[in-house]
Amino acid sequence: MKIRVLGPGCANCKKLEANVSEAAAQLELDADIQKVEDIQEIMSYGVLSTPGLVVDGVVKISGRVPSVAEIIAILKG
Amino acid sequence: MWQKAVDWLVYSLFGFGRTSILGGAIDFFIYDMVKILVMLTVIIYAMAIVRSFVPPEKVRVVLSKKNEYVGNVPAALFGIITPFCSCSAVPLFIGFIEAGVPLGVTFSFLVASPMINEIAVGLLWTLFGWKIALIYVVSGLVIAVAAGILIGRLGLEKWVEDFVYQIKVGASTGEAMRLTWKNRSDDAKGYTVDLVKKIAPYIALGVGIGAFIHGYAPEEFISRVAAKTNPFAVPVAVLIGIPLYSNAAGTIPIVTTLIGKGVPMGTALAFMMSVTALSLPELIILRKVLKKPLLATFFAVVGVAIIFTGYLFNLVI
Numbered sequence: 563m564k565i566r567v568l569g570p571g572c573a574n575c576k577k578l579e580a581n582v583s584e585a586a587a588q589l590e591l592d593a594d595i596q597k598v599e600d601i602q603e604i605m606s607y608g609v610l611s612t613p614g615l616v617v618d619g620v621v622k623i624s625g626r627v628p629s630v631a632e633i634i635a636i637l638k639g
Numbered sequence: 640m641w642q643k644a645v646d647w648l649v650y651s652l653f654g655f656g657r658t659s660i661l662g663g664a665i666d667f668f669i670y671d672m673v674k675i676l677v678m679l680t681v682i683i684y685a686m687a688i689v690r691s692f693v694p695p696e697k698v699r700v701v702l703s704k705k706n707e708y709v710g711n712v713p714a715a716l717f718g719i720i721t722p723f724c725s726c727s728a729v730p731l732f733i734g735f736i737e738a739g740v741p742l743g744v745t746f747s748f749l750v751a752s753p754m755i756n757e758i759a760v761g762l763l764w765t766l767f768g769w770k771i772a773l774i775y776v777v778s779g780l781v782i783a784v785a786a787g788i789l790i791g792r793l794g795l796e797k798w799v800e801d802f803v804y805q806i807k808v809g810a811s812t813g814e815a816m817r818l819t820w821k822n823r824s825d826d827a828k829g830y831t832v833d834l835v836k837k838i839a840p841y842i843a844l845g846v847g848i849g850a851f852i853h854g855y856a857p858e859e860f861i862s863r864v865a866a867k868t869n870p871f872a873v874p875v876a877v878l879i880g881i882p883l884y885s886n887a888a889g890t891i892p893i894v895t896t897l898i899g900k901g902v903p904m905g906t907a908l909a910f911m912m913s914v915t916a917l918s919l920p921e922l923i924i925l926r927k928v929l930k931k932p933l934l935a936t937f938f939a940v941v942g943v944a945i946i947f948t949g950y951l952f953n954l955v956i
């Protein structure tokens with residue numbers, strides 16, 4: 563599973579990254595989690611408001627920080 | 640009623656004398672602080688709910704179908720409800736330009752977004768009543784629309800950083816926009832708690848300084864320096880406002896007290912607009928997408944518009 567956290571490095575982006583790591587740890591997922599800070603790459607996902615959460619190439623969240631529980635629900639699909 | 644409760648607390652329970660300066664300052668502090676925090680919590684929460692229905696991805700599509708003049712007004716209106724997060728400004732700008740939103744229309748959005756925010760409006764409403772809050776919103780909108788039209792007319796497209804025109808924005812999947820009411824209220828709750836926590840210390844500081852000025856600063860000194868008859872008061876207030884950014888929430892309670900001490904309303908509003916709309920951190924972020932001449936034009940146009948508004952209100956109110 564490829565998880566990308568989109569954000570140029572503001573407080574909300576870091577919070578989302580922390581929540582995602584926490585959710586993956588709780589699910590004991592063997593996921594490839596990476597933070598995307600390059601503006602060109604962020605925009606290639608069609609995300610205008612950061613932070614964004616992309617799972618396997620699909621934008622799941624943009625412009626808000628979901629709770630750990632919500633991310634778990636998303637990751638379970 | 641709230642004033643009576645605070646009076647009872649300070650003068651009866653704490654036992655300060657009715658004429659005590661310190662007692663007066665503490666009374667003022669508790670009264671304002673609680674009133675502001677309650678009002679802000681309600682307003683920030685309500686705005687967060689409204690905002691969840693108007694994501695920028697949608698705004699971009701709507702604005703790309705509008706031309707100049709027709710587009711400036713909705714752009715400024717969208718700017719009010721969209722929070723200007725320093726880290727979102729660049730992707731928003733690129734996204735708008737790439738979608739074919741005219742530069743002037745994009746600027747109407749960029750001006751309105753930081754200037755008219757729910758914190759400023761909430762504080763004005765709490766401290767001065769809804770009329771002053773409304774005046775602030777309307778004049779902010781006029782400035783945003785006028786500045787956008789002017790910048791659009793000047794034809795400054797060449798002063799946008801070249802890479803902006805090369806970026807291809809991917810198609811928005813729209814999946815992120817299907818939110819349930821539970822998502823919306825959970826998000827709004829989290830956002831409100833975070834924001835109120837973040838600004839509360841500044842407001843406490845601002846109200847604290849305000850309470851101090853209230854009790855101690857000599858009235859004639861302030862009203863002499865900032866009187867309506869002093870032609871430099873408005874531009875100086877705007878200049879002072881530029882470096883004050885992170886403390887936007889805290890400056891307003893100070894401004895309240897200054898108004899109580901005789902600073903004219905127009906000068907105070909110009910100061911507030913300058914604090915929120917013209918800031919160094921914003922300048923640094925926008926520099927990533929704007930070349931210096933366009934950045935300078937943006938600052939100058941908005942600065943002049945704010946100074947003009949200050950003078951206008953000093954004449955009218």
